Amino acid sequence: MAQEKEVASGMEWRITMADGSSEALAPDAGFAKIAWLALKGLIGGLVLKVWKFLKKAWDLGHNEPRKVIHCLKVGMALTVVSVFYYMRPLYEGVGGNAMWAVMTVVVVFENNVGATLCKSINRICGTFLAGFLAIGIHWIANRSGEEFEPFITGISVFLLASAATFSRFIPSVKIRFDYGIMIFILTFSLVSVSGYRVDKLLDMAGQRISTIIIGTSLCIIITVVICPIWAGEELYMLITRNMDKLAGSLDGCVAEYFNDSGGFADSDKESDKKALGYKCVLSSKGTEEAMANFARWEPAHGRFNFRHPWKQYLKIGASMRDCAYCIEALNGCVNSENEAPEFTKKHISNTAIKVSSDSSMVIKELAKTMKTMKKSSTIDFLVGEMNNAVLELQEDLKSLPTLFIPQPLQEAECPENKSTEQDSKKAVPLMEIIPLVTLASLLIEIVSRIEGMVSAVEELAGLAEFKSVDDRKTNQNQTINKVVPDHQGGLQIQRV
Amino acid sequence: MAQEKEVASGMEWRITMADGSSEALAPDAGFAKIAWLALKGLIGGLVLKVWKFLKKAWDLGHNEPRKVIHCLKVGMALTVVSVFYYMRPLYEGVGGNAMWAVMTVVVVFENNVGATLCKSINRICGTFLAGFLAIGIHWIANRSGEEFEPFITGISVFLLASAATFSRFIPSVKIRFDYGIMIFILTFSLVSVSGYRVDKLLDMAGQRISTIIIGTSLCIIITVVICPIWAGEELYMLITRNMDKLAGSLDGCVAEYFNDSGGFADSDKESDKKALGYKCVLSSKGTEEAMANFARWEPAHGRFNFRHPWKQYLKIGASMRDCAYCIEALNGCVNSENEAPEFTKKHISNTAIKVSSDSSMVIKELAKTMKTMKKSSTIDFLVGEMNNAVLELQEDLKSLPTLFIPQPLQEAECPENKSTEQDSKKAVPLMEIIPLVTLASLLIEIVSRIEGMVSAVEELAGLAEFKSVDDRKTNQNQTINKVVPDHQGGLQIQRV
Numbered sequence: 001m002a003q004e005k006e007v008a009s010g011m012e013w014r015i016t017m018a019d020g021s022s023e024a025l026a027p028d029a030g031f032a033k034i035a036w037l038a039l040k041g042l043i044g045g046l047v048l049k050v051w052k053f054l055k056k057a058w059d060l061g062h063n064e065p066r067k068v069i070h071c072l073k074v075g076m077a078l079t080v081v082s083v084f085y086y087m088r089p090l091y092e093g094v095g096g097n098a099m100w101a102v103m104t105v106v107v108v109f110e111n112n113v114g115a116t117l118c119k120s121i122n123r124i125c126g127t128f129l130a131g132f133l134a135i136g137i138h139w140i141a142n143r144s145g146e147e148f149e150p151f152i153t154g155i156s157v158f159l160l161a162s163a164a165t166f167s168r169f170i171p172s173v174k175i176r177f178d179y180g181i182m183i184f185i186l187t188f189s190l191v192s193v194s195g196y197r198v199d200k201l202l203d204m205a206g207q208r209i210s211t212i213i214i215g216t217s218l219c220i221i222i223t224v225v226i227c228p229i230w231a232g233e234e235l236y237m238l239i240t241r242n243m244d245k246l247a248g249s250l251d252g253c254v255a256e257y258f259n260d261s262g263g264f265a266d267s268d269k270e271s272d273k274k275a276l277g278y279k280c281v282l283s284s285k286g287t288e289e290a291m292a293n294f295a296r297w298e299p300a301h302g303r304f305n306f307r308h309p310w311k312q313y314l315k316i317g318a319s320m321r322d323c324a325y326c327i328e329a330l331n332g333c334v335n336s337e338n339e340a341p342e343f344t345k346k347h348i349s350n351t352a353i354k355v356s357s358d359s360s361m362v363i364k365e366l367a368k369t370m371k372t373m374k375k376s377s378t379i380d381f382l383v384g385e386m387n388n389a390v391l392e393l394q395e396d397l398k399s400l401p402t403l404f405i406p407q408p409l410q411e412a413e414c415p416e417n418k419s420t421e422q423d424s425k426k427a428v429p430l431m432e433i434i435p436l437v438t439l440a441s442l443l444i445e446i447v448s449r450i451e452g453m454v455s456a457v458e459e460l461a462g463l464a465e466f467k468s469v470d471d472r473k474t475n476q477n478q479t480i481n482k483v484v485p486d487h488q489g490g491l492q493i494q495r496v
Numbered sequence: 497m498a499q500e501k502e503v504a505s506g507m508e509w510r511i512t513m514a515d516g517s518s519e520a521l522a523p524d525a526g527f528a529k530i531a532w533l534a535l536k537g538l539i540g541g542l543v544l545k546v547w548k549f550l551k552k553a554w555d556l557g558h559n560e561p562r563k564v565i566h567c568l569k570v571g572m573a574l575t576v577v578s579v580f581y582y583m584r585p586l587y588e589g590v591g592g593n594a595m596w597a598v599m600t601v602v603v604v605f606e607n608n609v610g611a612t613l614c615k616s617i618n619r620i621c622g623t624f625l626a627g628f629l630a631i632g633i634h635w636i637a638n639r640s641g642e643e644f645e646p647f648i649t650g651i652s653v654f655l656l657a658s659a660a661t662f663s664r665f666i667p668s669v670k671i672r673f674d675y676g677i678m679i680f681i682l683t684f685s686l687v688s689v690s691g692y693r694v695d696k697l698l699d700m701a702g703q704r705i706s707t708i709i710i711g712t713s714l715c716i717i718i719t720v721v722i723c724p725i726w727a728g729e730e731l732y733m734l735i736t737r738n739m740d741k742l743a744g745s746l747d748g749c750v751a752e753y754f755n756d757s758g759g760f761a762d763s764d765k766e767s768d769k770k771a772l773g774y775k776c777v778l779s780s781k782g783t784e785e786a787m788a789n790f791a792r793w794e795p796a797h798g799r800f801n802f803r804h805p806w807k808q809y810l811k812i813g814a815s816m817r818d819c820a821y822c823i824e825a826l827n828g829c830v831n832s833e834n835e836a837p838e839f840t841k842k843h844i845s846n847t848a849i850k851v852s853s854d855s856s857m858v859i860k861e862l863a864k865t866m867k868t869m870k871k872s873s874t875i876d877f878l879v880g881e882m883n884n885a886v887l888e889l890q891e892d893l894k895s896l897p898t899l900f901i902p903q904p905l906q907e908a909e910c911p912e913n914k915s916t917e918q919d920s921k922k923a924v925p926l927m928e929i930i931p932l933v934t935l936a937s938l939l940i941e942i943v944s945r946i947e948g949m950v951s952a953v954e955e956l957a958g959l960a961e962f963k964s965v966d967d968r969k970t971n972q973n974q975t976i977n978k979v980v981p982d983h984q985g986g987l988q989i990q991r992v
Contacts, residue, residue, distance in 0.1 A: 029878050056666065057662065057663075060666060061662070067662065067665050068662065070661065070663040071657075071662040071665075072658055074657050074658060074661040074681075075593065075653070075654040075658035075661070076654065076657065078653050078657045078681070078685050079650050079653050079654045079657075081685075082649065082650060082653050082685060082688075082689040083646070083650065099686060099690075100683045101790075102682070102686055102689065103682060103686070105685075106678065106681050106682040106685060107678070107682070150579070153578065154575045154578060154579065156572070157574050157575050157578050158572065158574070158575045159569040159571065161570055161571040161574045161575075162567040162568055162571035163567070163572060165566065165567040165570040165571070165875060166553065166564065166567040167553075167556070169560075169563050169567075170552065170553060172558060175757070182602060182603070185574070186598070186599060186602040186603070189574050189577075189601075189602060190595055190598055190599070191576040192578075193598065194595075260508075268710050282821075283781060285779060285782075286781075286782045319902040322824075325778075325821045325824040325825060326824075326825050326828065328818075328821040328822075328823050328825075328826035329821060329824075329826075329938065329941065330825075332822065332945070333937065333938075333941060336754050336941065336944070345938060376918050386596035395940055397930065420728070422659040423877065434936070434937050435937070437930055437934065437937070438933065438934050438935045438938070440930070441829065441930050441931070441933070441934035442825065442829075442934070445542075445825065445832065446828060448832070449828070466983060480580060
């Protein structure tokens with residue numbers, strides 16, 4: 001807006017110049033005006049940009065107040081750890097190493113509890129391991145005389161840093177210990193090249209560890225006590241929210257096709273947005289995996305136990321994505337230019353809408369099962385309904401061919417004869433009902449994939465011991481048998 | 497293997513016990529044997545586990561030697577920076593702050609050049625900005641007397657840390673400056689609470705900055721000079737590789753359906769793996785985005801300019817995913833239980849295979865265009881061929897209905913009459929050709945999505961100024977007009 005105004009004013013000034021060139025002072029006044037306009041434009045543009053940025057930030061904060069709370073928590077943690085500096089007795093106690101507490105808070109404090117815990121534990125373990133390994137090697141290097149010391153230190157740093165960096169590429173290690181290994185490399189390098197004597201190093205190591213423990217405990221306390229954001233709950237919310245979206249867009253797609261004849265332009269924005277809800281499911285894999293990974297570090301919270309089967313959520317997510325791929329293809333077919341004749345559409349519209357509404361009912365029921373964490377009593381019934389609707393749809397499809405054979409045909413005995421022009425003119429050609437058949441076929445495929453979702457959710461209900469809806473605890477007490485590694489078993493026998 | 501052996505031996509021993517209970521010494525010998533076996537099992541199990549881990553690591557290194565090289569590079573950088581400690585003049589020069597060089601190397605050194613550059617620049621800028629801001633606030637706090645100092649420091653830390661943390665949530669900021677903001681918070685907190693006098697702080701700040709610059713330059717030199725891994729090239733390779741996979745799986749899916757009658761069990765593993773290549777495309781979004789983000793930090797390298805349109809690669813990736821969604825649905829239909837009768841399959845098999853092979857030819861040609869970075873002379877022809885094949889497929893579908901009207905029908909005048917049992921018994925019902933129609937329809941949808949890929953690649957060819965295949969430079973010199981922000985224009989006028 002401000003830019004436009006500026007441009008308009010500039011134009012106006014130029015026109016004035018071209019018109020009235022009688023006054024000698026005009027150019028001077030013009031430059032002053034240019035300068036003033038430019039300044040105005042500059043300030044206006046800047047204000048506009050800052051305003052837009054602030055507006056965006058405000059919207060973000062307004063929509064997700066928990067993010068604002070997280071920021072305030074970070075500010076608080078840092079302020080608390082800074083106050084630490086002003087308490088001289090404590091400050092002297094850790095010998096100026098209080099810096100590490102600040103650093104720990106900045107680096108370790110994450111948006112959710114799981115991530116904070118993961119980083120804290122990684123940091124403590126990494127520092128601890130690397131510190132004592134480095135002190136050991138330092139001791140050996142010291143013993144071997146001044147000539148060899150740099151070599152031993154250098155080689156050990158080279159080998160350990162290379163090996164540790166390599167281990168960060170191994171997926172199973174990377175998922176859990178990536179940060180810990182970085183801290184391991186960092187601490188090992190710092191200690192082994194610091195050039196101090198071993199006894200001073202031990203002092204320093206103790207101080208480092210204690211400051212890190214102070215920093216991490218502060219982070220953990222603040223992140224758990226003040227409005228905690230649990231990675232597990234985030235994952236749980238994400239999955240249930242996505243289920244609702246999936247149900248909505250399945251309904252929306254099919255209804256849109258049959259209501260306004262597949263036309264995309266005149267459908268209102270709201271239903272359009274709803275129909276495209278499945279797109280969130282398509283791209284949620286990364287978030288789901290990260291959340292499930294962090295959730296494993298979290299203690300019991302809310303309705304979730306410590307060993308809640310978070311991995312099963314990934315399976316549910318994958319089955320939802322399978323479903324979403326088909327909805328995406330369905331959406332493509334629905335919006336394609338090929339249009340089936342109105343009367344054939346009417347022929348199967350009722351059953352197709354029934355299939356889609358029944359299957360979205362099943363998805364909604366699954367979402368409800370997850371939300372209430374109670375086994376659904378109606379899911380079997382709903383799945384049955386859905387399958388019945390599919391059978392009905394198949395029946396309707398079977399009766400479709402009769403619609404486009406209006407008159408007896410003569411030349412049908414010879415299947416090789418492709419030039420049956422007179423036939424195809426009389427009948428509705430197969431070409432025209434292709435979109436309809438594809439839609440039906442994809443709906444059937446979607447139904448079979450929804451069954452995959454149902455079994456994934458049922459598996460979760462078993463693993464997480466969801467209660468039955470009538471609140472009686474189910475008989476099947478499926479305790480998760482932890483597989484004890486073989487050599488531990490061996491150890492026990494050895495002790496006997 | 498070792499475990500099994502142990503168990504087997506244990507069993508044997510028990511049987512021996514049950515049989516020969518004549519000797520009194522048997523239990524003692526038994527316990528010794530148990531202990532020995534347990535020890536053997538323990539060691540065996542451990543060795544096996546370590547062996548398996550090493551095997552996995554070896555395979556990883558063997559398959560991707562560049563990862564091994566990266567690890568050696570990290571080791572080298574750390575060793576070099578450690579040697580720094582042993583050069584006393586240099587060490588004294590930075591007043592014991594050499595620690596920061598080590599830390600910088602550990603934290604900043606990333607797998608590819610773009611990521612290393614991004615982190616380096618972020619680290620330097622973040623430290624610089626935060627350092628001087630903190631010194632300013634420190635100076636104000638010092639002036640305002642001992643009572644207010646902790647309050648001013650505390651409040652400034654709280655406000656800045658909160659605001660900076662919040663800005664990390666804004667997507668446009670997060671993508672580029674996430675690490676820089678973390679370093680900003682870290683440095684600001686460290687400096688503002690360090691409790692030194694301002695002149696000493698300035699000294700320290702200079703040393704910090706210089707050590708960080710030493711560390712980052714070392715990282716950048718090593719990462720660029722020794723076997724550089726460019727994020728841009730990785731992205732480029734990923735996209736072209738995925739294109740080949742997409743073409744292969746499109747071919748594979750359709751061929752599989754028509755060759756061995758959709759049977760999945762007896763198809764060999766190799767073609768199976770090829771047909772599932774599209775799955776890589778489905779899940780590559782995250783990697784593509786990360787790589788494109790890092791690639792923007794990279795200087796000109798190889799065949800890529802500094803301002804190579806990396807964002808366009810994301811568009812190509814998105815159009816490939818659109819295609820892959822449809823192939824996923826196609827794959828689902830191909831493997832469904834419904835089986836079309838053999839003779840109807842034969843009727844369209846040739847044209848369907850032609851459509852799939854033509855469209856995979858188009859994809860391969862796109863991959864070739866990208867690999868050679870030359871505009872394809874045949875792509876228009878190939879797209880035309882593909883569209884012709886689609887027309888042929890549609891013709892074949894049109895002639896399909898004539899196949900299943902073997903005899904004249906009498907009751908076809910009444911469309912509502914669903915009980916035309918005698919008709920459907922004589923004709924091949926529509927139900928049976930549904931999988932075939934769906935396959936054809938999805939193929940047509942895939943073709944239209946491939947056209948999206950073609951236009952995305954053509955846009956890239958325009959933006960990146962690909963040469964024509966006959967090596968004459970194209971006439972259209974599409975220079976990328978950088979949009980100059982409005983207030984800068986205003987600034988220039990002001991200067992005049």
